[in-house]
Amino acid sequence: MSVIVVGGGLAGLSAAHTLLERGANVLLLDKQPFMGGNSTKATSGINGAGTQTQQAAGIPDNSNIFFQDTKKSARDLARDDLIRVLTGRSGDAVNWLQDKFGLDLSKVARLGGHSQPRTHRGDAQFPGMVITYAQMERLEDLAVSNPERVKIIKKARVSKILKDDSGAVVGVEYVHSGKTNTAYGPVVLATGGYAADFTEDSLLKKYRPEYWDLPTTNGEHCTGDGQKLAMAIGAQGIDLEKVQVHPTGLVDPNEPDAKVKFLAAEALRGVGGLLLDNTGSRFVDELQHRDYVTGKIWENKKFPIRLVLNGPASKEIEWHCKHYSGRGLMKRFESGDALAKEMGLQPAVLKKTFEDYNKSVRTKQDPFGKKFFQGEWKFDDMFHVAIMTPVLHYTMGGLEIDAESRVIDTKGKPVPGLFASGEVAGGVHGANRLGGSSLLGCVVFGRVSGDSAAAYLLQSAAKAIEKAGGRLGAVAGQLGAPTKGTEPAKKEEPAAAGRSGGKEFTMEEVAKHAKKDDIWVVVNGEVLNVTEFLPEHPGGEKAILLYAGRDATEEFNMLHDKKVIPRYAPNAVIGKLKK
Secondary structure, three states: OOEEEEOOEHHHHHHHHHHHHOOOOEEEEEOOOOOEHHHHHOOOOEEOOOOHHHHHHOOOOOHHHHHHHHHHHHHHHOOHHHHHHHHHOHHHHHHHHHHHHOOOOOEEEOOOOOOOOOEEEOOOOOHHHHHHHHHHHHHHHHHHHOOOOEEEEEOEEEEEEEEOOOOOEEEEEEEEOOEEEEEEOOEEEOOOOOOOOOOOOOHHHHHOHHHOOOOEOOOOOOOOHHHHHHHOOOEOEEOOOOEEEEEEEEOEOOEOOOOEOOEOOOHHHHOOOEEEOOOOOOOOOOOOOHHHHHHHHHHHOOOOEEEEEOHHHHHHOHHHHHHHHHOOOOEEEOOHHHHHHHHOOOHHHHHHHHHHHHHHHHHOOOOOOOOOOOOOOOOOOOEEEEEEEEEEEEEOOEEEEOOOOEEEEOOOOEEEEEEEOHHHEEOOOOOOOOOOHHHHHHHHHHHHHHHHHHHHHHHHHHHHHHHOOOOHHHHOOOOOOOOOOOOOOOOOOOOHHHHHOOOEEOHHHHHOOEEOOEEEEEEOOEEEEOOOOHHHOOOOHHHHHOOOOOEOHHHHHHHOOOOHHHHHOHHHEEEEEOO
């Protein structure tokens, strides 16, 4: 028997790896064609208090300080038991990622609502993508090298949670390739939130109808599946009206009304970015809690709102600026005069804004209450600028869980055999989530749910042995193999020449294939026909359409490891670029 993990984002992956460490077998079901979920989109980093990185940098942080920051952010809905788990295990979670998966989390930033720098990321790529892909690739390797321990089924939509006569969860029904199948075992739900729940039975519409028309940063898969499935068998929902609207969604000038928007990483404000209204004025402490900043944007009503980074801030977070600029979501200006012209302002207006801000930097007395600064601004500088709008982002509500990630029923009791981690679980963040705590919640409660599900499986096996009169063979297979062998066997990636078949194409030929129903791109000298791949791309169709008929190497390498193509899209390679 395996533990069934539903959802292939970071929470599900962390649960799966923990289960393997504890000796359990894993069946992972994900309704998407590719695992990763919204976790891959996280752009700021992962929080951790008392980490190796912080200690090396001399940052005087600890889990108690982090607990107080989180409790303050959660406000009247603070769940001390869950917050203590989140913050108390945060340092170990970050260290685990570094030690087990060899991840670079050597940079630490201070985001809004944090009293210490504790949001970890690496030098280059989006931390959410790096962290999630590392776990995803390790698990996929294990599914190949140890198929008796790990089985992954994609495009598998769970339709029902199964219970026995005692009320314990014993498995799930799921639909795959048009057929309904049944799998048996304890269940860990890691299906994400409902901030893209525009379905007929939408939780978003039921609990926050006034947010129904807002754009979202979430993938279309975030429709509250896990919450609905569990509540259908008696699980308790909690804080379902607590939906976070992030203040900084990126507005595409070419598609200003697009329903799905990219998120401007909170780290952009963490490194010193300023929010300016259409008069060129500041109106808020940029490092306040997300809901506070969103409220000030709506209260101010002077649109468009621009996020402006000066030269030092742009350099500090250069990769993000290049990425957003490449997508046409951010523009670079070589001087304050050029920026003022773009905003339709006299240069003197923008100069005064910078001078007033510099006074706050020097005196530490900011009219908007800002306490943490990254230095003074110069008018004679270069700037990166993007237009912002509030966007549906994170759902704090979900299934009620206890400190062991057990799902609680409507009578206040744990549902035997059912666990939840990540955004599907409510109550962890209260009324507002701190930036950097979404990835943390996935890893921490993914590991907690893995521990608890493994212990539950062991207890179930022990009861079965006792019932069978102590005969171990009567329950063979209920537990997984020993933890030995959970590291994947190394395997060769297919050679490029073997995939491309020796054909060569010129860029002129590639450029002819630049339509939605006929798309070629070039990546690292290989020509790919990505037409069939378009609807399945985790980043959405637009991420590919931007580079239709073009060389996408720079953008691709900014986001992916080179082995992504041979692993996930080997059949897309049709030849090489002719030199």
